[in-house]
Amino acid sequence: MDGTALLFLILGLGLVAWITGRTRASIFVRDGAHLRRGHVNSLPVYHGWYLALWAVLPALAFMVLWDIISPALVSNRVLLSPAAASLSADSFSRGAILSEARAIAQGFQQSAFQPQAQALVPAYREALAFYRWIGFAITLALFFVAALYAYSRLKPNLLARTKVERLVMLILILASSIAIITTIGIFASLIFETVRFFQFVSPVEFLFGTRWSPSETIGEGYNNGYGAIPLFWGTIFVGAIIAMIVAIPLGLMSAVFLTQYASPRLRRWMKPILEILAGVPTVVYGYFAALTVAPMIRDFAVWIGFQNAASDNALAAGIVMGIMIIPLVSSMADDSIAAVPGAMRDGSLAMGATKSETIKKVLLPAALPGVVGGILLAVSRAIGETMIVVMAAGYTANLTANPFDSISTITVQIKALLTGDINFNGPQVLAAFALGLTLFLVTFLLNIMALRVVKKYREAYD
Amino acid sequence: MTDPNVQPARAPTDWSNPARQRLIKQRYAAERRFRLAGFFAVALSVLALAVLLVTMVGNGLNGFRQTELSVTFDLPTLTSGASADSLRGASADAAIRSMDLQGIVGLAVEQEYGSDSRDYLTANAPFLLRDMLQDDPDMIARKAKIWLPVASPIDIAYKGRGTAEAEKIAATLKANEKLRSSFNWNFLSASDATDPADVGIWGALKGSLLTLIITLAIAFPVGVFAAIYLEEYAPKNKLTDLIEVSINNLAAVPSIIFGLLGLVVFLTWFQMPRSSSLVGGLTLALMTMPVIVIAGRNAIKAVPPSIREAALGIGASPIQVVFHHVLPLALPGILTGTIIGMARALGETAPLLMIGMVAFISSPPGGFTDAATALPVQIYLWSDEVNRGFVEKTSAAIIILLIFLLGMNALAIYLRNKFETRW
Numbered sequence: 001m002d003g004t005a006l007l008f009l010i011l012g013l014g015l016v017a018w019i020t021g022r023t024r025a026s027i028f029v030r031d032g033a034h035l036r037r038g039h040v041n042s043l044p045v046y047h048g049w050y051l052a053l054w055a056v057l058p059a060l061a062f063m064v065l066w067d068i069i070s071p072a073l074v075s076n077r078v079l080l081s082p083a084a085a086s087l088s089a090d091s092f093s094r095g096a097i098l099s100e101a102r103a104i105a106q107g108f109q110q111s112a113f114q115p116q117a118q119a120l121v122p123a124y125r126e127a128l129a130f131y132r133w134i135g136f137a138i139t140l141a142l143f144f145v146a147a148l149y150a151y152s153r154l155k156p157n158l159l160a161r162t163k164v165e166r167l168v169m170l171i172l173i174l175a176s177s178i179a180i181i182t183t184i185g186i187f188a189s190l191i192f193e194t195v196r197f198f199q200f201v202s203p204v205e206f207l208f209g210t211r212w213s214p215s216e217t218i219g220e221g222y223n224n225g226y227g228a229i230p231l232f233w234g235t236i237f238v239g240a241i242i243a244m245i246v247a248i249p250l251g252l253m254s255a256v257f258l259t260q261y262a263s264p265r266l267r268r269w270m271k272p273i274l275e276i277l278a279g280v281p282t283v284v285y286g287y288f289a290a291l292t293v294a295p296m297i298r299d300f301a302v303w304i305g306f307q308n309a310a311s312d313n314a315l316a317a318g319i320v321m322g323i324m325i326i327p328l329v330s331s332m333a334d335d336s337i338a339a340v341p342g343a344m345r346d347g348s349l350a351m352g353a354t355k356s357e358t359i360k361k362v363l364l365p366a367a368l369p370g371v372v373g374g375i376l377l378a379v380s381r382a383i384g385e386t387m388i389v390v391m392a393a394g395y396t397a398n399l400t401a402n403p404f405d406s407i408s409t410i411t412v413q414i415k416a417l418l419t420g421d422i423n424f425n426g427p428q429v430l431a432a433f434a435l436g437l438t439l440f441l442v443t444f445l446l447n448i449m450a451l452r453v454v455k456k457y458r459e460a461y462d
Numbered sequence: 463m464t465d466p467n468v469q470p471a472r473a474p475t476d477w478s479n480p481a482r483q484r485l486i487k488q489r490y491a492a493e494r495r496f497r498l499a500g501f502f503a504v505a506l507s508v509l510a511l512a513v514l515l516v517t518m519v520g521n522g523l524n525g526f527r528q529t530e531l532s533v534t535f536d537l538p539t540l541t542s543g544a545s546a547d548s549l550r551g552a553s554a555d556a557a558i559r560s561m562d563l564q565g566i567v568g569l570a571v572e573q574e575y576g577s578d579s580r581d582y583l584t585a586n587a588p589f590l591l592r593d594m595l596q597d598d599p600d601m602i603a604r605k606a607k608i609w610l611p612v613a614s615p616i617d618i619a620y621k622g623r624g625t626a627e628a629e630k631i632a633a634t635l636k637a638n639e640k641l642r643s644s645f646n647w648n649f650l651s652a653s654d655a656t657d658p659a660d661v662g663i664w665g666a667l668k669g670s671l672l673t674l675i676i677t678l679a680i681a682f683p684v685g686v687f688a689a690i691y692l693e694e695y696a697p698k699n700k701l702t703d704l705i706e707v708s709i710n711n712l713a714a715v716p717s718i719i720f721g722l723l724g725l726v727v728f729l730t731w732f733q734m735p736r737s738s739s740l741v742g743g744l745t746l747a748l749m750t751m752p753v754i755v756i757a758g759r760n761a762i763k764a765v766p767p768s769i770r771e772a773a774l775g776i777g778a779s780p781i782q783v784v785f786h787h788v789l790p791l792a793l794p795g796i797l798t799g800t801i802i803g804m805a806r807a808l809g810e811t812a813p814l815l816m817i818g819m820v821a822f823i824s825s826p827p828g829g830f831t832d833a834a835t836a837l838p839v840q841i842y843l844w845s846d847e848v849n850r851g852f853v854e855k856t857s858a859a860i861i862i863l864l865i866f867l868l869g870m871n872a873l874a875i876y877l878r879n880k881f882e883t884r885w
Contacts, residue, residue, distance in 0.1 A: 165781040172695065175687030179708040179755070182748050186719060189726035250503045257500025270504055272875075277511050279867055281809025283838040284860050287845045288514050291521075291853070323510045330507075354489055356496035377714060384716020386812035391845060411718050411812070418725065418816055436722045440715065447714040448707070 006063065006136060010143060014056035017147050021051030021154060028156040042161035050160040053167060054150030059143040066135040075102075077127040083119050190440060193433035200427035201226040206434060212397035212408070214417065214428050226431060228438070230397035234407040238318045238389060239382035242403060246322025247378060251329025252371065256359055258330075259337050278327035286391030289320035294392055301404040310406035312394040318403070321388050325378045332377065336370025336454075337363055339461050369457035376450035380443045386411040410435045518860050525858025528646035528659065529620040530609040531582055531635065533570050535591075537602050540566045549599035558595060563588040567610070575635075582631075584613045586648070586660045609642060614659040614851030616641075623850065649858065653824050654840065658851030661844070663859050665826040669739055669819070669834035670808060672827060676743020677750055677807050682800055684747075685754030686789075689796070692755070693762040694784050713752035720749045721816025729817060737818040737833040745817060746807040753806065757799020761792040794881030801874040805867050811838040837863050 025047035028040045075098055078084055101120035105128055154160075198206070200218045209227015218224050254274065258267050294316035301309035340363055348358040364371070394406030395416055417432040476482065541561060548557045567588050571579050587610045594608065595601060612620070619628035620641055635641045652662025688709070696702040724745035728734045734741050765788050773783040814820075819835050820843060827834035835843070837859065844856040 161779065165779060168781055169695065172687045172691035175684045176691045176696070176705050178684055179688065179705055179712055179752065182712060182723070182751075183708045185727055186715070186723050189723055190719075193726065250507055253500045253503030254507055257497070257504050261497055261500055262504075270508070273508055273511065274504075276868075276871075277507060279805060279809075279871055280511075280514070281811070281838055281863060281867065283809070283811045283841050283845075284514070284518070284864070287841065287856060287860065288517060290845065292513075292517050323507070326507050326510075354493045356493045357489070359496070380714055381716075384718065386716070386718045386815075387842065390812075391842070411716070414718055414722070415812070415815055418722075419818075419820055433722060433726075436719055440719050443714065443716055443719075444711060447711045450714075451707075451710055 002132075003063070003067070006139060007060075010056060010059050010063075010139065013143060013147075014052045017055040017150075018048040018052035020048075020151070022048030024051075024151075024154050025160070028154075032156060040156045041159055046160040046164050047154055047158070049164045050158070051147065051150045051154065053164065055143055055147035058146045059139050062139055062142050063135070066139070070131045070135060071102075074124070074127045074131050077130065078120060078123045081123040081127075083123045186440060190433050190437040193430050194437045197427060197430035197434045200430065206431075210399060212413070214413075214431050216426055216428060218427055226427070228410075228435065230399040231408060231410050231413055231435065232438075233399055234314070234393070234397060235383050235409040235411075237401070237403075237407060238314050238393060238409055239321065239385065240379050242315060242318025243321040243325055243382045244375070244379065246319055247325035247329050247382075248375060250322070251326045251378075252333050254326065255330045255333035255337060256364075259334055260355060260359055260363075274327045274330055277323070278331075280324070282324065282385060282387040283391070285320050285324050286387040286389075289316050289388055289392035293320055297404070306402075306404045309404035310394065312392060312406045313404045314393060314407040315403040317389050317392040320392065321382055321385055324385070324388065325382055328378050328381060329374055332374025332454075333367070333371050336367040336374070336457065339370065339458065340366045341461060369453050369460075373450040373454035373457065376446050376453070380446035380450070383409075384411065384439060384443050386415060390415050410439050414439075515864075518857050518864070520857075521854055522857030522859075522861040524618075524621045525854035525856075525861075526646050526649060527621070527643045528648065529612050529617045529632075529641055529643050531571075531612045531616075532640045532642070533567075533583075533608055533610055534574055535566070535570045535606045535608060536573075537604065537606060540569060541602060546599040546602050549595060549602060554596070554599075558592055563591055567591055575640075582612055582616060584611050584657050584659045586611065586652075586655075586657075609644070611648070611659055612641070614657055614849065617659045618851050618854070621854075649855070653826055654822055654835070654843070655824060658844075658847070658849055658855050661852075661855050663837065663840060663862055665823060666835050666837045666840035666859070667862070668826040669742075669823075670836040670838075672739035672830055672834060673742040673746060673814075673836055674804060674808060676740055676830065677746040678800075678804060680744065680747035681750040681754055681803065681807075685751045685800070685803075686758050686796060688751070688755045689758030689762060690784055690789070693759045694788070695780070709752045709755050712748075713756060716812075717749060717810055718812040718816065720745055721813030723748065724813060724817045735831045735833075737821055737823075737835075738831045739819075739827060739834040739836075740830040741817050742814050742819050742834070742836065743830075745813050746810060749810070749813065750803040750807045753803035754796070754800050757803070758792070758796045761795025761799065762788060764795060765791045791883065794877055794883075798874045798878045801870050801877070805870040805874075808870070809838055809863065809867060811836075811842055814839050815842070837866075 022044045025040065025042070025044035028047075029044060032040050078098065078101075097114055097117045097120065100114060100117040101124045104117065104121050105124035201224060205224065206226055206228050208229065209223065210229045211223060211225055211227045212230045213225040215225055258270055262270065290312075294311055294313060297313055297316045297319075298309045298311050301313070344362055344366060345358055348362040349355070353361065389409045389412050393412060394408055395412060396406055397408040397413070398405055400407065414432045414435050417428050417435075477486075548554075567583060568580050571582055575582065590610060591608070611617075615624055615628040616632050616635075618624045619632035620636065620643065624632065632641065648660065649662050651664050652660065653665025655661045688705075692702065692705065692709075696705075724741055728741045728744055729736055734744075769787050769791065770783050773787045774780075778786065814836055819839050821833060821835065822843075823833055823835050841856055841859045841863065844852045844859065
């Protein structure tokens with residue numbers, strides 16, 4: 001009897017409870033009509049829900065709880081068994097043996113690397129089965145006790161609907177708070193690991209050092225190869241400079257052309273095509289950049305005289321990233337231009353200004369806050385972009401302004417540090433979290449700023 | 463004629479003056495230039511998309527074709543006279559397993575094409591022969607001519623991109639009509655492999671599917687409930703503001719950060735199985751939820767207040783108003799937003815790299831907790847391979863991914879057009 005089967009059993013019994021509750025309430029209704037036993041407060045279906053929820057929820061809560069506490073109980077029981085008597089007292093190696101034995105007992109692993117683990121497998125199987133049956137029995141008992149209690153409370157004057165709706169409201173509030181929990185979770189997980197990182201490497205070196213080549217060993221002083229300045233520069237160079245040089249003019253002019261000049265027919269066709277550009281996965285852009293754009297740009301660089309141009313150059317990644325951002329800039333600009341009151345435009349045209357003069361002197365200045373907000377969001381998106389730079393930009397962090405040189409970014413290094421053979425307690429892995437925290441804080445500020453600007457601007461014209 | 467009391471403010475502009483005419487011409491020229499610049503911006507964006515698609519399709523279509531070599535098997539001699547009856551019934555599996563099929567295939571190729579030809583065929587060829595023998599045991603008693611897939615070097619040489627050496631072999635074989643090209647069913651039904659001629663995307667596609675099921679199962683209810691609460695019930699206070707800021711910010715947090723969250727919370731703290739589609743789905747659910755909330759709120763906002771007032775007026779409770787009336791009317795909009803969010807999740811790679819879905823996985827995952835990979839991750843893995851045969855496979859996998867994404871987006875647009883109500 002595994003967890004899934006138990007879950008379905010509980011849900012099936014819950015359905016029975018629902019039908020029971022509803023039937024019971026229908027009887028109340030019938031009796032109420034015939035025998036004048038009093039008015040039934042809620043529709044029968046709410047009595048069904050009342051009973052079913054009372055029966056199922058405690059059992060489910062217990063199942064979750066049991067899932068969390070039972071591993072500790074199981075390993076305690078295994079440690080008390082005679083097979084575990086010979087285990088060393090060192091908690092680290094003991095933990096490794098226990099987790100291996102557990103993996104074999106649960107069928108995740110075929111055979112043991114450590115002979116001691118193999119010896120523990122039968123004890124583990126026995127303990128797992130023992131606590132599984134206990135959990136199973138308590139879950140079912142809880143279900144029936146709760147169901148009986150709720151059944152005893154089913155009366156014609158029970159406020160079943162109010163109670164069920166109160167619970168629904170609670171669920172709605174819980175669902176909305178998941179957003180906050182996620183934000184806090186991101187903060188907590190990143191800060192926790194970053195603090196551990198700063199026990200190895202000082203924040204001063206991390207934030208102001210200019211050499212990035214992370215190594216496993218950490219010496220004294222401020223030059224261990226954990227200086228993130230080259231990465232910050234690389235991220236800004238690719239995401240906020242090259243990509244924006246491509247995306248801002250193209251995105252802005254596309255929005256202007258589509259809203260002000262294009263015929264409705266053309267607009268109907270062009271807007272979805274731009275949206276496709278936004279829907280192409282970043283891994284596809286990355287492959288495009290690495291396969292097609294990067295060699296082209298390197299050949300071009302060699303042709304104009306940069307002999308040592310890298311094939312993983314910053315320019316290719318930046319340009320492709322810019323293309324990816326075009327729809328974002330364009331749609332934000334589109335929205336803000338559309339929000340400018342028509343009277344301003346009409347006034348300008350009535351004074352004899354041409355269309356382009358109206359756009360340049362009236363519409364764009366009026367729409368500027370919205371456009372700036374869109375650009376901030378675009379920058380935030382570009383510096384957090386991973387796949388394009390992983391596939392097209394390099395892994396060596398150079399502090400250079402030469403767009404034909406190889407350059408590395410924060411996201412590339414996070415990916416490089418966390419995939420591959422990782423030692424979860426070494427400074428290399430922890431450095432990835434410090435970089436992640438930096439990235440999160442910067443994008444967070446950019447997003448908040450952008451949302452503020454856009455909101456203020458909307459209010460100004462509403 | 464002029465009235466001495468009314469002085470004209472200034473003389474009317476003389477538009478026939480050549481200087482004026484020149485100015486007007488300049489302004490019109492500027493207008494045309496600006497318009498042209500706008501047109502070029504749109505054209506350039508469309509061109510970029512076109513080049514991208516053409517490159518992928520041009521590279522990728524070959525990935526759907528597999529070159530096959532004609533090999534004549536003198537099976538009675540090669541198997542030293544095994545009978546067809548031994549391949550039937552209960553002991554059939556054991557009988558086939560006891561045959562050295564790899565040796566048989568190698569020998570047959572060598573007999574026909576000389577001693578250098580052992581690596582003409584893919585590593586998969588013996589298994590294909592096994593399947594054929596299982597389907598048709600009588601084959602073992604006769605000489606049979608079988609088309610088997612060739613290894614990657616000859617495969618891409620036949621398609622015109624191979625090395626000089628492989629091109630020569632392919633040209634000779636082609637001249638003798640020993641090679642043919644057929645649709646690569648293996649690409650749709652197999653998983654990752656070391657030889658690019660043997661790879662398939664089914665394993666990755668199934669991994670993506672399992673991941674998306676988890677994502678949908680979590681992100682959809684949570685997202686819709688949150689949207690309902692924020693739009694219909696939330697009081698105006700600090701907490702509500704905090705929730706709104708969190709959601710709007712989460713929608714713009716870099717996806718790799720969600721990967722880090724998944725790595726720490728799901729893998730390290732909760733000890734969930736690494737590389738599994740369960741963890742991948744949970745991580746992507748956190749990423750997709752804000753998208754669904756924002757789309758859901760817009761859809762709910764679009765339902766006119768008169769519907770709510772009418773329902774309240776005939777005695778429905780606030781919960782009944784929403785679940786019986788508002789939600790069904792807002793559902794098409796919510797579904798559209800959900801599909802777009804799921805399409806984004808399907809194309810997402812970076813967070814899945816963080817939680818270890820990058821391993822080489824040669825069989826499709828059996829369940830949610832098995833080690834799995836996803837389609838975009840598979841594309842990334844293949845793009846990293848040095849073997850030239852992987853170029854066409856990567857592009858072919860991209861074509862499949864794009865077809866899925868376009869299909870989902872088309873469905874979203876269809877739903878929006880079909881069910882959208884203008885009040």
